[in-house]
């Protein structure tokens with residue numbers, strides 16, 4: 001038993017990467033092709049991806065929303081965890097990234113399982129299909145809008161469904177004072193989730209941290 005979190009040293013990080021990564025040739029090539037196209041290398045890590053796969057499978061997730069899809073690394077990971085008739089709505093602001101994402105999703109064989117919505121998610125989420133419900137919301141876009149994304153998607157999220165938000169350790173700055181506007185937003189977001197009566201929330205310190213709230 002332990003009451004403290006074991007610090008993730010570089011050797012433990014490497015161990016996790018070697019033991020619990022699901023990165024295959026397609027995802028490796030995606031990272032390379034994205035870099036060649038000038039798309040920033042800011043996707044989730046392979047260990048986080050494996051965690052998301054395990055987590056979504058354990059809850060039998062079928063439908064979900066991703067806010068901030070970039071080149072498709074996390075989207076393909078999420079899609080692979082869904083059943084063959086599963087569906088993922090990808091919200092991506094940048095049209096060039098969205099085109100790259102569309103090609104990668106086709107390459108991975110998930111075109112029919114995916115809807116890509118291009119534009120600012122705070123605006124485009126307002127047109128989310130009426131009566132549609134989802135099992136999860138994966139948030140990885142504008143850090144200052146995380147709480148807004150939760151409020152906007154809350155009505156579509158099933159009871160027992162989850163919100164998973166990335167970067168909630170704020171690149172190591174989450175517990176500091178006098179931090180940037182982005183870090184302050186992430187601090188406020190964690191407090192928002194903790195205090196939200198509609199969720200039971202935790203923070204998993206994998207990668208840059210993922211705040212996870214289950215809808216009560």
Ligand SMILES: C[S@@+](CC[C@H](N)C(=O)[O-])C[C@H]1O[C@@H](n2cnc3c(N)ncnc32)[C@H](O)[C@@H]1O
Pocket residue numbers: 042043044067068069070071072073074075091092093094097119120121122140141142
């Ligand atoms: C960190 S990246 C996402 C990485 C991706 N989830 C992955 O792990 O492969 C953040 C993405 O959010 C997008 N984004 C930022 N602000 C957005 C907004 N307001 N609406 C939709 N997408 C946004 C960016 O264009 C970028 O592609």
